[in-house]
Amino acid sequence: MSISKLRKSMRGWFAKVLWGGLVVIFFGGVFVGFGRMGSNSSGSVEVAPDVVARVSKDAIRRAEFNAALGQQLEMAKYFGGSSVTTVEQTKQRALDQIVDQTLKFQAAKREKVRIRGREVDEKIGEYVQQEYDQAKSQASSPKLFEREIRKKHGSVAKLKSEIRSRISPAKVKDRLRIEKLEAKIKQRVEVTEKEYKDSRKKIKARVIMVKPEPELSTGADDVAGKSGKAKGGGSEAARKLAAKAKADNLLKQLKGGADFSKVAKQNSDDPTSAEKGGDVGEIGLKEKTYFYGDKFDEVAFSLNPGTLSNVFWGEDGYMIVRVDSEKLDLPEDYSQSKYKCLEKNCKNEWSDKPGVKTCPKCKKEAIRKVGDKKQEYIDQYKSQKEGEVWSAYTEKLKEHAKVVVLDPELKAYKQQTEGKIKEAVALYEEALKFVGGEDPFIEPAPIYYNLAMLLKQEGKTKEAMTQLQQALTYEESAGLRMEMAKLLKEQGKRKDAVEELKLAVDLADQEPSVRNELAFLLRDVGEKKLAAEMEEKAKANPGGGLTVNPGGM
Missing domain, CATH: 1.25.40.10 (Tetratricopeptide repeat domain)
Structure with missing residues (x-):
C-alpha cells in the first residue's frame, strides 16, 4: 500500500460521517482508536518487533504507535499533506507524542493524581455534547437538523448514544490524569504585586562579552592571536579559562574607573552592541534571553542603576553588565477600577479611576464596582507564569527521561x-x-x-x-x-x-x-x-x- 493510498484509507477511517457532510471531531484522541489495518504479509517477511520503544519500564507497543501515527498523518493534510520525503519526521512526531504522554502519566503516578469514575463520565458527557453541538452548527437550519437526526438515527438520544460508544473511557481517563497533573503543578505558582511590577521593569544597560577563542587550526597564529580575543591553547577548558581571565581583567579596569564604552568597543565580542560601546538600549525581561541566555536577566534586572555586575557566563561567553537607568512601565489603566452599570437598558462596562458614582453612558447611579484592573493584570501575569512553570516541568521530565x-x-x-x-x-x-x-x-x-x-x-x-x-x-x-x-x-x-x-x-x-x-x-x-x-x-x-x-x- 503506497503512502498516498494509505492516506486515503486513513481519511476514510477517520472521517466518521454521521450524515452527509457532518464529521466527527477528535478531542485529542479520546475516540476509540484502531489497531492494525489489515495484513499483506507473506511467509518470507519478518515480523516487526511489537515493542517500538521503552520509556523507563513502560513499553510503547506497535498498535499504540500506529494509532498515534495515523492521527499525525490525518493532521498532516492540514499542513500540505504527508509525503514520502516527510514520513520519517511524521513518525518521529508520533513517537514524541507518546513519549511525552507516557512521561506525564509516570509523573502523575508519582504525584498521586487520582481520577474517579464520575469525573470520566462527566467529561465524556462534555465531549458528546460538544460533538452534537458541532454537528448542529453545520446544519443549514434547526428543523433540517432535527429531520436528519430522526431519519438517520431515530432520535437525539440515540445519536448521542452512538457518539458515546465511540469514545474510549480509558483515553478520557488518561487525558483527565494529565489535566489534573498540570493543574496541580500550576497551583504551586504564587504571584505578588511586587513580582508583577518587577516584570514590568525596563532598564537601559551596557554589556561586554568575552567569548572563548575558537579552536586553533593547524598553522594558525600563536596562542595570543591577532583578533584580540582570549586565547587559551588547545583544549576547550583552557580556552574558556583564558576568556574568564580576560573578562576578570576587564572588570578590574572598569572598577578602577575605565570608561565602559571604550572598553566595550575595544574588547567586547558581542556583535550587536560592541560598536555602540556595549549599549543594548532599553530592554524588558526576556527580550535578550535568546542572545545572552537566562542568566543575563537574573543578573541585569537585579542591579541598581550605575552598578556593575560580576563576571558571569551568558549564552556563549563571559559577560559584564552595567545598568545605567531603570523605570517602571505599568499599563496606563493599572490603578483604575472596573465598573458595571445595573440599569436594564444600559449594562455598560468600563474602567475608570476609583470612586466613580455614575455611568458615563446613561448617567445613572445604579452602578457596581466589579474589580480592579491591577488584579486583572496580576492574574494575567500569574497565568503566564503558570504556563512557564508547566513548560519547565515537562521539559525537565524529558531531560531525565530514559527512552530506548x-x-x-x-x-x-x-x-x-x-x-x-x-x-x-x-x-x-x-x-x-x-x-x-x-x-x-x-x-x-x-x-x-x-x-x-x-x-x-x-x-x-x-x-x-x-x-x-x-x-x-x-x-x-x-x-x-x-x-x-x-x-x-x-x-x-x-x-x-x-x-x-x-x-x-x-x-x-x-x-x-x-x-x-x-x-x-x-x-x-x-x-x-x-x-x-x-x-x-x-x-x-x-x-x-x-x-x-x-x-x-
Whole structure:
C-alpha cells in the first residue's frame, strides 16, 4: 500500500460521517482508536518487533504507535499533506507524542493524581455534547437538523448514544490524569504585586562579552592571536579559562574607573552592541534571553542603576553588565477600577479611576464596582507564569527521561539526524526486512528515499539515484522527483532534471507543501513560466504547507 493510498484509507477511517457532510471531531484522541489495518504479509517477511520503544519500564507497543501515527498523518493534510520525503519526521512526531504522554502519566503516578469514575463520565458527557453541538452548527437550519437526526438515527438520544460508544473511557481517563497533573503543578505558582511590577521593569544597560577563542587550526597564529580575543591553547577548558581571565581583567579596569564604552568597543565580542560601546538600549525581561541566555536577566534586572555586575557566563561567553537607568512601565489603566452599570437598558462596562458614582453612558447611579484592573493584570501575569512553570516541568521530565528506541526505522532516523550515516544506513536496511508484513505503516518508499539522502551526503550520487529510483517504483511523489532532479543537475544533466521537475509539477497538487521549493527549482533551471504558475498556486493556498528551504541544486 503506497503512502498516498494509505492516506486515503486513513481519511476514510477517520472521517466518521454521521450524515452527509457532518464529521466527527477528535478531542485529542479520546475516540476509540484502531489497531492494525489489515495484513499483506507473506511467509518470507519478518515480523516487526511489537515493542517500538521503552520509556523507563513502560513499553510503547506497535498498535499504540500506529494509532498515534495515523492521527499525525490525518493532521498532516492540514499542513500540505504527508509525503514520502516527510514520513520519517511524521513518525518521529508520533513517537514524541507518546513519549511525552507516557512521561506525564509516570509523573502523575508519582504525584498521586487520582481520577474517579464520575469525573470520566462527566467529561465524556462534555465531549458528546460538544460533538452534537458541532454537528448542529453545520446544519443549514434547526428543523433540517432535527429531520436528519430522526431519519438517520431515530432520535437525539440515540445519536448521542452512538457518539458515546465511540469514545474510549480509558483515553478520557488518561487525558483527565494529565489535566489534573498540570493543574496541580500550576497551583504551586504564587504571584505578588511586587513580582508583577518587577516584570514590568525596563532598564537601559551596557554589556561586554568575552567569548572563548575558537579552536586553533593547524598553522594558525600563536596562542595570543591577532583578533584580540582570549586565547587559551588547545583544549576547550583552557580556552574558556583564558576568556574568564580576560573578562576578570576587564572588570578590574572598569572598577578602577575605565570608561565602559571604550572598553566595550575595544574588547567586547558581542556583535550587536560592541560598536555602540556595549549599549543594548532599553530592554524588558526576556527580550535578550535568546542572545545572552537566562542568566543575563537574573543578573541585569537585579542591579541598581550605575552598578556593575560580576563576571558571569551568558549564552556563549563571559559577560559584564552595567545598568545605567531603570523605570517602571505599568499599563496606563493599572490603578483604575472596573465598573458595571445595573440599569436594564444600559449594562455598560468600563474602567475608570476609583470612586466613580455614575455611568458615563446613561448617567445613572445604579452602578457596581466589579474589580480592579491591577488584579486583572496580576492574574494575567500569574497565568503566564503558570504556563512557564508547566513548560519547565515537562521539559525537565524529558531531560531525565530514559527512552530506548527499539524499532529499526525510528532508530535509523535518529542516527540520521545526528549525522551517523553508516549506522543509519545499516538500520534502514534492517527495516526493509519488515516491508510487506503485518504493519502497513512500514513502507519501502520512505526508507529508500532516506537511504538516497544518506548516500548523497557521502557524495555517492549514482548510488543515491538508484535508491531514489527504487523509491519511485513503490510510489510516485513530487518530492522524490524533485530530489532526482537535483542529483541530475549536479551531474550536468539539465535536460533530464527539467523533465523530472515537470513530472513533479503534475504531482504537486497531491503534495501542496512542496510548491514553494518546486517553484524555486524550476526557476533555477530556467523554467520561469512553470515557476510563476507554481508560485501563484502556493500563494492561492498558503495553508498548503510550510515553506521549505530549497538549498539550491
